[in-house]
Structures are given as C-alpha cells and as structure tokens.
Amino acid sequence: MPRAWPGPYGQRAGVDRTDPPCILRPENGPVGPDRRAPPGLRLRGRARVGAQTLFGPLDLAVAPGRWTCLLGPSGVGKSTFLHLLAGIADGISFAGDLGAADGAPLAGRVALMAQADMLLPWLTARDNLLIGARLRGETPDTRAAEAMLERVGLSGMAARKPRALSGGQRQRVALARTLIEDRPVVLLDEPFSALDIATRVRMQDLAAALLRGRTILHVTHDPAEAARLGDHILLLTHRGLTELAPPRAPAPRPPDAPETLEATGALTRHLLACECQPAAAPSAEGLT
Amino acid sequence: MPRAWPGPYGQRAGVDRTDPPCILRPENGPVGPDRRAPPGLRLRGRARVGAQTLFGPLDLAVAPGRWTCLLGPSGVGKSTFLHLLAGIADGISFAGDLGAADGAPLAGRVALMAQADMLLPWLTARDNLLIGARLRGETPDTRAAEAMLERVGLSGMAARKPRALSGGQRQRVALARTLIEDRPVVLLDEPFSALDIATRVRMQDLAAALLRGRTILHVTHDPAEAARLGDHILLLTHRGLTELAPPRAPAPRPPDAPETLEATGALTRHLLACECQPAAAPSAEGLT
Amino acid sequence: QDEMTVALDWFVNPDHGPIILAEELGYFEDAGLDVEIVAPADPADPPKMAAAGRADLAVSYQPQLHLQVAEGVPLQRVGTLIASPLNCLLVRDDGPVADLSDLEGRKIGFSIAGVEEAMLAAMLRGADLTLDDVELVNVNFALSPALMAGQVDAVIGAFRNFELNQMKIEGVAGRCFYPEEHGVPIYDELIYVANPELMDPDRVARFLAATEKARHYMLNHPDKAWEVFAGYAGELDDDLNRAAWADTLPRFALRPAALDRGRYVRFEAFLEGAGLVTGTRPVSGLAIEIDPALSAPQEGAGE
C-alpha cells in the first residue's frame, strides 16, 4: 500500500512501518482509492456542543492498516472522536477536516463497536450478528454468525435474547457483531471493559487475529490492553494529544511478556500522573 | 459488634477481625437486630432460570462491616448474586437460604449499583442522585447531592441530563447515587469499569472512605481493584466458590504498594489459570 | 312568571311557527310564562324528556305517541301543532314511478322512525303489493339526496312541506303520494305531549292559548309573521324555509287545544292492524283536552 501517509509516524523510531498484510484488497483493485484497502484516518479541528467546546483544536491521525489505541481520562472526548469518524455524532458541531486519508468517503467502510452494547432486544444473539447484513440487503450467513459466536465463547447462546445474557456476554455479542461486519476500518470503544481477565485476553487475541491489517482505532482505559495490542498508543487529555511509545514487539504481545508488563507499568504511571482535570484553556497544538 | 458470624473467616489467618468502626450505629440501639448496623450476608442454595441451572448449590457468606470482592468469569452468575441479595432477581427461581445474617429482612438496608448505570434519562445528574430520597418520601438534600457530584469529579455537571454525559461520567453519577443512599449494605456491580485508571483510583478511594464499616459486596473484573479494596476476596467459577487471600495491609491499599502489586499479580495468574469454561457438572461443595 | 321548558321535535324550523311567534311576540310573557325552547338533534329524545319530567312539554308525532303509550311511556297528547299529515311517499317526477303499482321490485328509502313500514304497507296494499315486493333501505339522514342521486326510487318519511321544496331548489321535481289518500287514516303530524302525572294543566292551557293567539297572528299577517320567525335565529332566513313556511301555514292547527278523538281511535286501530301495537288503548289513555276552567282557579305557581 504505497501511499503517502501524512503523519508523524515515519519519523518515530520503534514503529513497524512495513505494509500490513492486506488481506482485504481485491486482486485487481480499481484505479483511485481502493474501497477495500484500509485507509488512514484523520481528524483535525474542534468540536462543540452548543456553545461549549468538547475538545479544542486537535489533530488526530490514525495510521492505515495499524492498530491504534486511544487512552485518556473519562469525559475527554474519546467516544466523540469515534462518533465523528463514524459519522454519527448527532448534535456535535465539528469544524475542521475529518475522514479517510485516501480522500474517499468513509461511509460503508467503517464498523463501530459503541460503548453501550446497542444490541436489539427483540433479536437473538445470532440475529443481532446478522442485522448488519440484513440492513445492507446481503444474504445473512447464519453459519458464519454461529461460528463467530462460538469464537467469542458463546456457543449455545445463539438463540438467546440479550435480556438473558450477562453484561460480559452482551459485550461479546457486540464484539462478534463488529467483527463479522468485515470492514477495513474498525472503531472500538472500550470493547473489553466488561470482561474478566481470562476472557479479555482471549477476546483480545481473537480481535487481533481477525482485524489484522485493518485500520483500528481502539479506545480503552486498560493500559495492559494498550500495551498488548497497540501499534500506536495515543493519549488524549484536556491539554491535547500525545503519542506514547508502544513496546517494540509486534502486536498482539503476550500479556505476561516482560516488555508488555513494563509498558503497562509505564503507561499506568503516565496515566496516573497526567493532568486529568479539564484545563482552563486547551493547548493549541494537537500532537506533541 | 460482638455477634457470632457463621463463616470460615475466623479461622483464616491474615484477615483483620477487629470490629469495623460502626459509624452507622445509633447511640442507643434497640434490642434485637440493629437495622442500622451492617449485617453479614448469606446466600446458600441454587438458582435456576426455567429448567436451566444458573449456579449449582453454593454457599456465599459476606462478613458484616467488611469489604468483600467477588471475582469470576463472565456469565458465571455474579450479577445474579447481587440481584438475589437485593431482592430484584425477577425471573430467577432460587431455592435455598438468602438474606442478612442477623435474620432481619434486608429490604431497606441495601443500596445497589447495577452493572448498567440505570440513570433516568429525563432527570439531571443532580436529580438522579436525589431520586432515592424522593422515592422514599424523604426531603431531598440538593446540597448533599451537589457535594457528592463534586466528589466524583462532576462539579458543574449537576444540571446535565445523562445523554449529555460520557460513559464514565454516567458511571460516576450512578456511583454517587449509590453512595448518597447511605445504606449499611452496599452491592457494587463493576462500579469502576468505565473509568480511566486515574479516575478509577480516585473513585476507589472515595468509595472506600465513604463506605468504611459497611458490608460491601463488590463484583469486579479488575484484580488490582480487588487487591486494593478487598478485606475478603472471593472467586466464583463454574466449579464453585473459592476464597483467595488479600494482602495483609488494611484496605484501601496504595495502588503502587509492592504488596498490592504482588497480590494483583497473584490474582491475575489465578484468574488466567482458573477453569473458566462452564463445567459439565458443577462441584457440589461451595467453599473449598 | 312561571318557568316552562318546551322541547321541540328537532331544530327550529317553520313547523314550529306558532311557538316561535308566541315567544317573539311576547304572548308567553303575557300569559305569565317564561318559556325555554329546547331544540334537540334526535326526534326520539323530546317525548322521553317530557315523560321523565325534564321538559314540561314536548313536540312529537301522533304515530309515535301510539307506540310510546303502548310501551308504557307515561305520555299524553295535550295539544296539536300541525293538524294534518306531513309524511309522504316521495318520488322523482321524471322517475319511473308514475303510480304506486310501479313500485314493484323497486328500492324505497326510509329513515328509521317507527311507523313508516306500516304506512308503506297500507299504501302498497291499494296497489296489490306487499312489503316483500319492494326493497326497503334505511338511508337514515339522506332522504332527498338518496332519491335525487337515484340510489332509491322512492322515499317514505319525507315531509311534504320540506323535501318537495328541497328538490325544487336543487332543480329536481318531486311528486308526493299522500298516505291519507292511500289507505292510511288521517292523523295529527305534530302534537304537544306531556306526562299527565307531572304536568301543570294550567300552564299548559296558558301555553296553548298563547300559541293559538300566535297562530291567528300568522293567519292575519302572513308576511309579518315570516319576518318575525326569520328573525328568531340567523340560520332560519333562507329560500327553503321561506317556501316551507308558505306550505306549512295552512296546516297549523287553528284550535291547538281541541282534540279530535276519532283520529286517535282510528290510528290506534290502524297500528294494531299493522301489528305495531298489541291491543288498543282508549283515547283517554292517549290524549286529553285541557280544560282551562278545571284548573284556572287553583294556584298556578304549583310545585
């Protein structure tokens, strides 16, 4: 994917810049931006609700085909970021640039796993997975849905409605629904927050395997998670956006590898130290 | 509170058995169970939904006036536990013993922070905090509500409706609502799951300070959290209930104290190692 | 002033000429009466209200009175407003029905009131037809429109002073077959009814006297009378009412209090023959003649 990526990543050491294995690219892509190839993402500008500024002028760049983790204090605007990129930030007025780095519209290329599970209460787990295909008029693949449910550890629960599932089970159904969408850009908003450690590690591995080579923006509060999965780690605070160094090993990293643990520790210290109360005036520069 | 507590805790070393500072006990308590003194909790039996067993015969005992953390894989029945104790497990049929160890009914002595935030969308954050008082016909204390919102880091958001709050902010409103309820028994279902680490630590400290001396049952997936807060740590798996050793230092422990980190590591290893897939037949003995 | 509530049979229209004029000309006042005129939408309502004592007097129809008394409703005719039948079997002048015998196999519209079927049966009998030879359709409120639109070939229950004029205004000529010319006994179309137990004969007598005076005013000053009537309410002054007024004028009873017993005997027998009432009641159970002399000396303010 030899495309100029406008971002600071190339200059940084320790970032793997080899092209991602582009499993999604069709054999003979059309000229112009390839709709199946994962594009980079860019968001530059400021967001407001009414008269209130949600975040000041920021410049977020997400590398194409890489896994980017976004950390930051509660309420700083991480979910809003994802909503803006997914084109569903109703009621937010955004002034600036926003979209895929390849210039083509993002619509139709994004899957979003929102912070709330957003399962439809009248559908079984299986049908909740198939709703995307149904909405697009594709033939729903029941077998694939059941296989995906099994991969997230919910075999045998395909026929259950969301009400009969535990919080973590519902989150896994939502994850499965996002994974089965098969989109080049995937936005994940705290996708593993309701899972126990063991399940969380399994789900991280699953997501890493299935989403390999796509452009991922992953909001998380878990430093260990960022240390495991992030090709890039961004920290959003009320003062602006900072890039933090991920471990050198390629993601996903083993949860108990010393490098991972060390990076987790470093991130944790950073997060605990960072200024988390809203700053009076947001810093003008986005990336430090 | 010299009352015989029927449980295995007395025999275990390393558990602080001094009476909790009973901040809630009135000067001259009535004879019989004191409705303001935190009672122990007991749940012994099995739960079913329809024909399906949710958990086999279990014996859960929660020490009075202590902080008990409950860990366990997703879907094992932790939330169901809390719902049963709170008396709101609709649709679950429970066969066995359940309630306060002092024999008096639990109703009116419990506050529950459920896994979903359960905020009423038409009420401001402030009014969501006051809904309990209003429902009970007490005079709602607006000042106290605003102070509590400030303590959870949401000063200035008292007049916002839930829709205008981020996920973590909503969770903190729900936490504040639980804390302001001022009940001797508090059930917390993953209360800090949507918070970044720094906020999480602050909220843990706040909860620990405000809930000191009450009977707490706290479901969490975060081993560090259990290591910080738990006077007792229970692990529920499909095989049954196990008690794990908390650090010796009195809770809340500093998040970066070596003992806390060590306990976190031990818990993590335990959780990663434990058998997390549903067992064919649940073990008959509850406590090992 | 004695208060009195009078329920008309329907909204105010030229049929109520003497009542409206008595009110407008102050004859009620002169008779010491404060009359409240109530105009309901449903003609079945006023007799019930009179029987229940909600109204002191109601305007109703003689055929209905027979049915109501037979059902035990405590009512009696105490006066007459229009002393001739108004009901008629109406057809289009340019229609296929030239003679009653032409009705065979045709649709006849009616508006449910109670006695229309019996009248129709009597009229058909003269043409050697029965009700089975025609198709009856309830057209409810739309008698003349149904006829003009050709949905039915005839309607029974039309009033000769109204529906005929309506059709003329719409440019469709109509023709009436008069029941009294085809085997139906002559009856009083509009009468005053009251509950004999509850009524105050003195007031009724004064009421009837006032309307009698108004009736004679109409007789003497037909044009002025129309103006007075049309001034009663804004919606009354139109072509139809003007035409109806002229047609109705000769039909108002000149002696409202006077009772023709024979009419009640004959109509009761007619209804029994039609099977609408069982047995016959004596005239004294149906109608009385108020004799002012009987009640005048007693204290009029009553209850």
Place this chain on the structure above:
Amino acid sequence: MKALRPALPLLLGLVLWQGAVWLWQVPSFILPGPVRVAAALVDNAGLIAGHAAVTGLEVALGLGLGAVLGWLSAVALALSPAARGAIGPILVFTQAVPVFALAPILTLWFGYGLGSKVAMALLIIYFPVTSSFLDALLQTPAPWLAQARVMGGGGWRQMWYLRIPAALPGFLSGLKLAAVYAPIGAVIGEWVGASRGLGYLMLLANGRAKTDLMFAALVVLAVLAIALHRAVDHLAAAALRRRFG
C-alpha cells in the same frame, strides 16, 4: 374468589346500572333496569343473535382491514416526510367529519351493501392504529438509528429490520384502541344505510320506543366490545412477552 375475577366487571356494571336506576329514579323508557333488559334479551334472543352476527362480521372485517391498512399507512408515512405533511392533515380531517356528512358520499360510491359499512367502520378503526404506530415509528431511539447508519442500512430495510420492530409496542397500543372503536365503527357503518346489524336494530328499537330491546342489543354490543378488547389485550401482551423471550 379467583374464579370470580373475570365476572367482577360484569357484576360491577350490573350494580352500577341497577344503582343508577334506583338512585336517580331513571324511568324505564330511558334506561330500563337489568331485569327488564334481560327479559327482552331472552324474548328476542333469535332476533338479536341474527343481527349480532352481522355486526360481529363487520367488526372482524373492519378490525382486520383496519390493522393492515393502519400498519401500511403508518409505515408509508414514516418513510416519507412529504407524505406525512400532505396526507397527515387529510387523515386528521377524516376523523373530524361527522358521519352524516360522509355517509351519502360513501353510499354513493359503495352502494348500500357491506362495502359502505366496512368503509365507514374502517375510517374509524384505522386511524388509531396509524396514529399510534406512526408515532412510535418516528421515535426509534437515536443510538440504534446511528448504529444502523454505520452498518449501511437505510430506507426500507432500516424500516423493516429496525424501526418497525422497535415500534411494536406503539402498534399494539394503537391496535388495542382500535379494538375499542371497532364496535362503534360497525354500528356507525350500519347507520349509513343498513337493514341488518345491532346498530340497525338499536335505531329501530329506539324509533319504536322499545327501550328494553334497544338496551338488550346494547348489552350484546357491550359484550362483543369487551370480549374483543380483552382478546386483543391478551394477544398484545403475548406478543410483547414473546419478543423479549
């Protein structure tokens, strides 16, 4: 006690009825007591049953068609704001027109057969379904719509897979209302020119001063209405229960 429960409203109704008759001394030619009406009901059982069957058929037809048409209209209106703006007021208008204004037009078009009666009943039954369902269709929770937008579903598929199921409670609420209006819809339909049905029988009895027969027919109509309402209520509850299985 438990077995008595379904009979409770009946009992209460009878008590209220008899009580009203006694207390206000309502004369029997306005409101006959239960006993008299029961007698009339027994005496005219065959007659009433025949007419009730007609009305029952009209109610069933009207409700069925009304539910289907109401469903369709609500969906169509929900899909197109332009249609909503243009047709909505016309629908409102049809509900404000008194029957006697519409009746001649309907009979002119549909004749005096079942057609005009069903049309009249439909006009009454169909509106609550449309209104309630449309209301619910326009209130699909925004986050679901947003999620569907990300997934790339729009237009009628979003309608079919998301908005319609989400609006089920609104549809059922409207259906319950429609079930209440169905009997009066049929009766008013009969008003428009009928020679059969409970509405016709009541008009006839009213014209003939046979109040007890009128109320006997009314009692049958009431039983029909209440049974229908209860049936639709149970169906609706079952549908709601099923959906969250």
Place this chain on the structure above:
Amino acid sequence: MKALRPALPLLLGLVLWQGAVWLWQVPSFILPGPVRVAAALVDNAGLIAGHAAVTGLEVALGLGLGAVLGWLSAVALALSPAARGAIGPILVFTQAVPVFALAPILTLWFGYGLGSKVAMALLIIYFPVTSSFLDALLQTPAPWLAQARVMGGGGWRQMWYLRIPAALPGFLSGLKLAAVYAPIGAVIGEWVGASRGLGYLMLLANGRAKTDLMFAALVVLAVLAIALHRAVDHLAAAALRRRFG
C-alpha cells in the same frame, strides 16, 4: 417552495375534492365542489363564525378536561389492578355505546345545558388519553422498577417519580389522538340538545339538504381540527425534546 409547504395539504385536499366531484360526477347535493362551498362560506361567514366560536370553546374545554381526566384515570388504573379489571371494561363499554342511546340518559342527568354536551364530548376525548397513557404506565422498564424497589420507593411515589415520567411519550401519543377526536367530540356533544355550534349547524343544514352550507361548516371544522392537531403535535415534540435536554 419552502413557503408553499404548509399549504401543500390544503392544495392536495382541494385537488382531491374537486377531482372526486369531477371523476365520479358526484351531484352537488351530495358533495358540492370547492367553489360552491367557498361561496356558501362567504355568504354565511358571520353565521358560521358565530357557531365556530362555540365549537372552538367546547373543543378547548373538552380537550383540556379530557387530558386532565384521562391523566388522572390512567394513573388511578395503573395504581390498582383491581380497578383496572373492574373499570377497564366499563370504559371500553362507554366507547361502544351509540350516541342516541346515551344522549337521553345524559340529558336526564345533566339537563339541556352545557353539562350534557361537555359530558358527551369528554367521553370521546378522554378515552384515547387514558388508554395510551395507561398502556405506557404499565410498561415501565423492569430494571428501573427493580432499582426503585431497592431504593425503597413504592406506591404513589414510584408512580410519580418514575412511572409517570417514563410514560410521558405514551401520554403525549394519546393526547395527539385526543386532539384529533376533540372536534368530533364537540360535534357529537352538540347532538345532545344544542342549538349552537358547528355540529348543530351541520345537522341542521344536512336535515334541510343545504349541502353547501353543511360543507362550508365542515371546512371550518376541518381547519379547526387540523390546526389543533398541529398545535398539539408541536407541543408534544417540544415536551419530548425538553426532557432529554
């Protein structure tokens, strides 16, 4: 184009009307064309305005009272399952009774004055509010109720602080329906011994086959109905918007 939008339904209505008159050759004594009705409207402007004022007042009164009574009844019924079982069917029954059966009873009790008219109108307007609101009150999401139970709130406080606000959309939905039924409610109320109001004028004009006057009054009634519906719609939307501020 934008400025034309509110006039669109009006235009469409006129086109449909004139089209029907032409297409089916509807005779003018059944459905006069718009031009004739406009002429009648102008000729009788003063007369119609006077009657419209009366009906307008009745509609406002009926809707106001209906909303209040409907609200109260729904809450009372939601609080007591026993009341629901016993009174619910009676309410259903009142909606199935034809006006000619009820009118004499109401006049007997309330006399010929405003009372019986308002009672009749209320009976029609109040029901949709009650039904929709009750439906919503009985569907408070179970988790909220559970949370309230833990907090120790029951009975009327739970009703007031939780179930009533949660059911607001249902109430508004019912109110919108009631707004649609309010004009016909008032018109039917005028059936009961009135000599004023648009309903009276229409009945009178109808009885005398003055079809153009009847339709002129009907047009005014339609405008009233549509304006009312639109107003209540906007109010409801504003209320819903405000609540999630």
